[in-house]
Amino acid sequence: MYGFENITANNGWAMAFVGATIVFLGLVVLSFVIAQIHKILNLWDKKDDWAARRKGAQPDPKAQPHAGPVYRERRLPNVDELVIIYRPLIERLTQPFELVQLYELSNQMELPHPNLSINRLREANILLAQGDGKFTWNR
Amino acid sequence: MLDLLYQFLSNTGYFLADYRHVIMLIVGCVFLYLGTAKKFEPLLLVPIGFGILVGNIPFFKGFGLGIYEPNSVLHYLYFGVTTGVYPSIVFLGLGAMTDFSSLLAQPKLMLLGAAAQMGIYFTLLGALFMGFLPKEAAAIAIIGGADGPTSIFLTAKLAPHLIGPIAIAAYSYMALIPVIQPPIMKLLTTKQERLIRMPEPREVSRKEKIIFPIAGVLLCCFLAPTALPLLGMLFLGNFLKECGVVDRLAKTAQSAIIDTATIFLGFTVGCSTQADVFLTPKSLGIFFLGSIAFSIATGSGVIFAKIMNLFLKKKMNPLLGAAGVSAVPGSAREVHLMGLKEDPNNFLLMHGMACNSSGVIGSAICAGILWSFFI
Numbered sequence: 001m002y003g004f005e006n007i008t009a010n011n012g013w014a015m016a017f018v019g020a021t022i023v024f025l026g027l028v029v030l031s032f033v034i035a036q037i038h039k040i041l042n043l044w045d046k047k048d049d050w051a052a053r054r055k056g057a058q059p060d061p062k063a064q065p066h067a068g069p070v071y072r073e074r075r076l077p078n079v080d081e082l083v084i085i086y087r088p089l090i091e092r093l094t095q096p097f098e099l100v101q102l103y104e105l106s107n108q109m110e111l112p113h114p115n116l117s118i119n120r121l122r123e124a125n126i127l128l129a130q131g132d133g134k135f136t137w138n139r
Numbered sequence: 140m141l142d143l144l145y146q147f148l149s150n151t152g153y154f155l156a157d158y159r160h161v162i163m164l165i166v167g168c169v170f171l172y173l174g175t176a177k178k179f180e181p182l183l184l185v186p187i188g189f190g191i192l193v194g195n196i197p198f199f200k201g202f203g204l205g206i207y208e209p210n211s212v213l214h215y216l217y218f219g220v221t222t223g224v225y226p227s228i229v230f231l232g233l234g235a236m237t238d239f240s241s242l243l244a245q246p247k248l249m250l251l252g253a254a255a256q257m258g259i260y261f262t263l264l265g266a267l268f269m270g271f272l273p274k275e276a277a278a279i280a281i282i283g284g285a286d287g288p289t290s291i292f293l294t295a296k297l298a299p300h301l302i303g304p305i306a307i308a309a310y311s312y313m314a315l316i317p318v319i320q321p322p323i324m325k326l327l328t329t330k331q332e333r334l335i336r337m338p339e340p341r342e343v344s345r346k347e348k349i350i351f352p353i354a355g356v357l358l359c360c361f362l363a364p365t366a367l368p369l370l371g372m373l374f375l376g377n378f379l380k381e382c383g384v385v386d387r388l389a390k391t392a393q394s395a396i397i398d399t400a401t402i403f404l405g406f407t408v409g410c411s412t413q414a415d416v417f418l419t420p421k422s423l424g425i426f427f428l429g430s431i432a433f434s435i436a437t438g439s440g441v442i443f444a445k446i447m448n449l450f451l452k453k454k455m456n457p458l459l460g461a462a463g464v465s466a467v468p469g470s471a472r473e474v475h476l477m478g479l480k481e482d483p484n485n486f487l488l489m490h491g492m493a494c495n496s497s498g499v500i501g502s503a504i505c506a507g508i509l510w511s512f513f514i
Contacts, residue, residue, distance in 0.1 A: 002270040012267040016260040019508045024253045026362045026504055027497060031249035033354055034242070037347050
């Protein structure tokens, strides 16, 4: 048998169409998948950053009770401003207190320059040393 | 004494030879000439050409000498062809030698590899039209993939009696890429299209290269499990290369193993072209269909690239479509050379290799699909 008759008799048209479609779709899927590989790998590499950022964005439950004045300015305030800022923190401490406690509290409140600020308050005799490593608030 | 001398002379090849042997010996010499003097695919044409010479030395049948005689040495060597062992081993080495970076960087070029497979299906219709049986037609059609090992593999499974002519046709056309492809590429593209420059491919990470063979083997072999012997080995070879922990195995696969398989494959395929088996009208038909298949594959790749350009913001060079056939790296080299002819600073080799490697995958899938139609 020859010609179109032979093609039709042996299902040639269907074989050619189905075969061409399958190979085309197969390679389209493969190309789509390999196009995604580097994107998935990028996401995978960034997953630790995301987890850290997400963890950092959640409010710390311990910090909730210490709601108070928080300032974002990078300059060191003067003594009067520091008194206003640190008074709410002192009120949360039992006097006399250790400077470490005040330092931790100011860190929780994300106050900038806590060392410099506490040092300035000490120099201005706002924070008075009791001689046993503890301090009292002099205002 | 004269009787003894006459008996000896009557057993010599000179006495037994006829015009068919002479023709095939000339063909063998042409292959050797093309391989050595013209350097057309010498790794293939030299063992095949020499095999044609060896296979066409006339001898007395029944002494266990010929490749088609059971228990002959050549028959045992030929076992690797008829069972599809050599093509699988060649694919292992091919995978270990192939860098899929350019394909991973530009996955859309894989579509050109798919488009170039259309030659296979047009040839399937053509072979049926000419009166070949369905299994024979499928085996002939795979020549359009321009992949020697894949052609041999599928023919061994579907039409083992045609291995000789199909293998010779496939390898001949692969070797004749510099002659066949450039006119088709030139005919189907304009100068402006040939001048299109491709963007620099992005850098591909090692992780991507490691994941690709795993994703590839899973996707392709789930789709066409019959392509497992080829694609499984191809992706295994590539994984050996990319994983970086079995360098010894990768180096052996890309040198000693593939070289050994290529020698035996080429030589035994050459030997299988025994004149009495090879020189038939069917072989002529196969050669004719092979040239059609190869031309259509080249043309359909180029035309599909032009169709893609209708939808792409950043146009691609349609010459790359011609590299969608799986003749690695011959067709990519031709595309590159044609690009350079138009613009000495237009380097298309890496992009061509991307299409080429997708063509290898595509033709192996096609072989699997065609085989599965007859299971």
